[in-house]
Amino acid sequence: MEKISRRSFVNKFGVGVGASVVLTTLPSFLELPENQQEIYTGKKINIALCGLGNYAGLLAQGIQVSEYCTLAGIVTGTPSKAEKWKKQYNIPEKNIYNYQNFDEIINNKDIDLVYVVLPNGLHKEFVIRAAKAGKHVITEKPMAVTVKDCDEMIKACNDANVQLAMGYRLHYEPYHLEIKRLGQNKVFGQVRFIEASLGYKTYDTTSKAKVDKKDRNEWRLTKALGGGPLMDLGIYCIQSARYVLGEEPIAVTAQFGTVNDKDRFSETEESISWQMEFPSGAVANCNTSCGFYVDRFYASADEGFFEMSPALSYGPFVGRTSEKELKFPVINQQKNQLDGICKVLAENKKLPDHITGEEGKKDIKVINAIYKAAQEGKKIFL
The missing domain is CATH 3.40.50.720 (NAD(P)-binding Rossmann-like Domain)
Structure with a gap:
């Protein structure tokens, strides 16, 4: 061979x-x-x-x-x-x-x-x-x-x-495998606080030009097609908090951000912030937007911290802990994800729970609760 x-x-x-x-x-x-x-x-x-x-x-x-x-x-x-x-x-x-x-x-x-x-x-x-x-x-x-x-x-x-x-894809990426290990194995003790944010600036705020028809019909701006930064980007923040803690949130609060371009964001939010409470007492503060750039993860534990920035995009990622820098190879994330899944299928084995539809449903449950919390202005229990 x-x-x-x-x-x-x-x-x-x-x-x-x-x-x-x-x-x-x-x-x-x-x-x-x-x-x-x-x-x-x-x-x-x-x-x-x-x-x-x-x-x-x-x-x-x-x-x-x-x-x-x-x-x-x-x-x-x-x-x-x-x-x-x-x-x-x-x-x-x-x-x-x-x-x-x-x-x-x-x-x-x-x-x-x-x-x-x-x-x-x-x-x-x-x-x-x-x-x-x-x-x-x-x-x-x-x-x-x-x-x-x-x-x-x-x-x-x-x-x-x-x-x-x-x-x-991040379930197969070395930096994210490491922060999952640091959190779930309590390497620095119990994680108490997480900040996870991902956003991109998708329009020019200095321009007076109107949004053209093609841009206005972009599916990520269309509610019926599942558009909006929470669906498209915020899911990474939810995922990272969940797999670092190894817990499911029990309650959420949320707030819609200011809409700076009402024409573009007539159907979906421009920005949204939310907070998640977990059974261990840990809290996560998260933000996502199509109006500003941010790409960051931070976790504070009883005996130290770990963080990344860039953190949730395609990278290349940069990370450190309270003790040292994190340095892993930059990989082809799609290749690793596909090989991780297809290896299991080729061997006629059952996929691990963390990559199945049941895992995907957990994210949607949280996303829907976040939208409800922002719309109703109150804490939503899951």
Whole structure:
């Protein structure tokens, strides 16, 4: 079997400045042995990407360098995209679908899994259709718009005897694995306070120009399609607090921020802040926005702290604790996530709970409570 050296490992997994990071900074659970390691040459999971937006491009790049999956098909409503992807990734014509004939994928034995990369409000429909076609499914987060939708998606996959995974890339990222370890193992004692914030400035406040029609119709600004910064960005803050503490919030309060562009944000919030209370007594203070930039995580424990900034975006991440800097390789996050999921599927094993639809539903439960708390101006108990 072909071998891979430690140097090859860094070159394969590192991107950008991360390729220069010294491998000895890996935590023990990611450390490679000094001798060479075998490359996987067994069954690979054949993936069809459903929706070919910007993020699908990153997923395709991850698949190209993955060990456990291949890009076998695409689903798109745009013929020009279909033609471009067909040529770029050598996709057979029989593995190219649109949203109308998508259900015919049931007859295609060359596709094992459908990765749904559509707007949030469309996840439910295509997860259920993929499940009924007998395909495993990965869906981008947030999973859906309501808890009821999540239940229907989970049931459809269970009924079809296929597995449903969430696209939680940070569950496979070294910095986030480390802050999860620091929090859940109480390395610095009980975590008491968390600050987690993620926001991007998506418009120019100095410009007097009106929002053009194309921008106004961007799905992230459309409530029915699951738009809004809480759904799109705030979910990372919720996730990080939950997996660092290893607890579920028991109550939330929330406040909508100032709307500086009422034309653009006529359907969704521009900014929102919220607070989560946990059974241990820990509290999390979180913020998200499409009107300002922030990308930060901070946890204060009884005997120290740990923090990252950038923290919740695509990185490269920078972190430290009250004792030392955190230094891990910059990895291809999509590759690690896809290999983590597809390895389990290729081995015909059950996906771990932290990456399943049940995990996705927990986030939606919290998101809906946050919106309710902001709308009603009172604490909502979960």
